[in-house]
Amino acid sequence: MxxxxxxxxxxxxxxxxxxxxxxxxxxxxxxxxxxxxxxxxxxxxxxxxxxxxxxxxxxxxxxxxxxxxxxxxxxxxxxxxxxxKKEQQLVDPGDIDQLDGADDSVRLDLALPAADGGPEAAYARSRLLQALQQALEELPEAQREVFVAHELDGVSFKQMVADSGVPQNTLLARKRYAVLHLRRRLQAVYDELEI
The missing domain is CATH 1.10.1740 (Rna Polymerase Sigma Factor; Chain: A)
Known part of the structure; x- marks a missing residue:
């Protein structure tokens, strides 16, 4: 009892x-x-x-x-x-022109191989994460901050506007440039690894 x-x-x-x-x-x-x-x-x-x-x-x-x-x-x-679903490719960079600018509409859509998928998957995952870190470090600070806050920390654009006073369109543009850069850099790694 x-x-x-x-x-x-x-x-x-x-x-x-x-x-x-x-x-x-x-x-x-x-x-x-x-x-x-x-x-x-x-x-x-x-x-x-x-x-x-x-x-x-x-x-x-x-x-x-x-x-x-x-x-x-x-x-x-x-x-x-x-x-x-085996959707291992990054979104087509041409799709960036179709975005309506709504909150969260600019995404990287990165799919990583499973951590427990064997040695090849572990290597590919490690390589992609390393490339992502390097690509993030290459971004201008303002773009990196918006990308990290939104994609990794889950902060909404509305909240970022309230916290920083920076207009939402400026924040969206910064994230858009960051995503384009990251897509270019990571696509090269995807191609190299033939994922």
């Missing part, structure tokens, strides 16, 4: 899980839907991320920075989706 304090601790944990899911679900769902065109697949990814969160939250080791953790898991699930 459980003691009253153990039961209360479990109840508190369940309440924290529920509050976090309710608080983060909308923002996380929007993040996923902007990257996954199929609404059903986007919802499946969101459910998978939330399930993984619930399971991880119940473990003894606490999750630091829950929001960042959720977005990192979501990004990994999206990459897994692209990998499973």
């Amino acid at each position: 459980q003691s009253t304090s153990t039961h209360l601790a479990m109840s508190d944990k369940e309440n924290e899980i529920t509050a976090t899911v309710l608080r983060e679900r909308g923002r996380l769902g929007g993040f996923i839907r902007r990257r996954v065109a199929d609404a059903g697949e986007a919802e499946d990814i969101l459910q998978d991320v939330m399930l993984e969160f619930v399971q991880a939250y119940r473990l003894p080791e606490p999750i630091e920075q829950v929001g960042a953790w959720l977005f990192r898991v979501a990004r990994n699930r999206i990459i897994d989706r692209f990998r499973k």
Whole structure:
């Protein structure tokens, strides 16, 4: 039989899980839907991320920075989706002209080989990550900051405008230039590796 304090601790944990899911679900769902065109697949990814969160939250080791953790898991699930569909190529650079400038419309769409896909995949993954790091370092600071904030940290353009006072169109242009540069640099690595 459980003691009253153990039961209360479990109840508190369940309440924290529920509050976090309710608080983060909308923002996380929007993040996923902007990257996954199929609404059903986007919802499946969101459910998978939330399930993984619930399971991880119940473990003894606490999750630091829950929001960042959720977005990192979501990004990994999206990459897994692209990998499973064998969509290993970068988006056609010609598509950049078709973008409407909406929040999150300029994406790199980089799919990395599986970390556990054997020695060749591990080498390709390592090589792509190294090339991405080098390409990021080559960017002007303003472009790098916008790209990292948006793609890696999950900060919305709206939030960046509020934080920096820089107009959204300027931020979008900076990210667009960053993405074009990164695509060019990474496409060469994809071609070299024949992924």
